[in-house]
Amino acid sequence: MNNTTVNTTAVHETADLLTGGTSGADWLARYGSSLMGVFGTPQRVLVRGSGCFVWDADGGQYLDLLGGIAVNALGHAHPFVTSVVSSQLATLGHISNFFTSPTQVALAEKLLALAEAPTGSRVFFTNSGAEALEAAVKLARRNSTPGRQRILALDGAFHGRTMGALALTSKKAYREPFEPLPGGVEHIPFDDIEALRSAMDSSVAALVIEPIQGEAGVRPLSPEYLRAARELTREHGALLILDEVQSGVARTGRWFAHQWVDGVVPDAMTLAKGLGGGFPIGALVTFGEDASSLIGAGQHGSTFGGNPVATAAGLATLHVLETTGALQHASDVGALLASRLAATDGVTAVRGQGLLIGFDVDGEYAPEAVQAALAAGFIINATGPSTLRLAPPLILTAEQAATFLDALPAILTTARTAHSDTREATP
Secondary structure, three states: OOOOOOOOHHHHHHHHHHHOOOOHHHHHHHHHHHOOHHHOOOOOOEEEEEEOEEEEOOOOEEEEOOHHHHOOOOOEOOHHHHHHHHHHHHHOOOOOOOOOOHHHHHHHHHHHHHOOOOOOOEEEEEOOHHHHHHHHHHHHHHOOEOOEOEEEEEOOOOOOOOHHHHHHOOOHHHHHHHOOOOOOEEEEOOOOHHHHHHHOOOOEEEEEEOOEEOOOOOEEOOHHHHHHHHHHHHHHOOEEEEEOOOOOOOOOOOOOHHHHOOOOOOOEEEEOHHHHOOOOOEEEEEOHHHHHOOOOOOOOOOOOOOOHHHHHHHHHHHHHHHHOOHHHHHHHHHHHHHHHHHOOOOEEEEEEEOOEEEEEEOOOOHHHHHHHHHHOOEEOEEEEOOEEEEOOOOOOOHHHHHHHHHHHHHHHHHHHHHHHHHHHHOO
């Protein structure tokens, strides 16, 4: 897996002319006075990327082990994706949903083929994962009757922050400020087959689950649970909707994470993140005629969804992944990371599949570990006080992974000390 560096000097000069190049501190001051504070203060101001590396406004270099939260499947500035997107934008950029384009049709066909979807399956394109989940909620509502209106989701679920997706998200801190949310959603225990069996009956319109809960700390559902979910939803006439926004598009070593479990074919699947290789795009894939016919003409739409540039980006990304052995590569490098993480002092558990990995540490110093890693030149993410997440570009090499693994013991030691100092200084 290689990603050659491209000469983007002219592009950088153009961007500097439009923005006015300055230092990281100056950018952060401007950020604080011009953008809404929903993300807090950014950790760095990034200005350039190539392959698995990014650079900040002050010249600092970082190995990106988060990939824009599983988005940059091919790293940064991949030459083929860049050329396809540039060519498409120079040819035809936006056409609205009154028309279609060859790239939209071809990407839909490609997704259906990779998903091994049966005859009658269809694709609806969106601009993000949250929008794909909104479409999935509407699909569930179309499977409703007066006696079938419940939607089941899982404890720990994260499906997005728009109102329908937020109703499926379980974290109270995300939900409570915006209540009342769309009703009819119930959260049941994670990976608990008996709880699912007790909750499931003919009043359930849909079960919406992530094969791997990314935001909850990379928690995979067991194969047994996924099989039970398929059997019970089919038995009671409910839709099985899989949220593969984070786990899809080759990240786990399969095109979609549910493909690791034989016999589990959903009624619908949501995608986004890695699908566009960094360009915003999402999709709802419906499996078979029954699910695909639930939403008819005029019942849903998107002005930007499925535009020629986004779908060209999706086609280019899938082409590179398919022709460079990305599935096996993700499995191999992911196995290396998981094995060495498990052998690292201070790491108490490792979870995940392929290049979607969560690991727990022996104290509540994960946020400090993120800062210590950044200071050492690595971008990682904390999903909780004791949990760190890796979702690097799928082109990450074993040698690049090893530089992080070699640095990790010192990173954890620094983080432990910083956490201890903070606690002692707190009255």
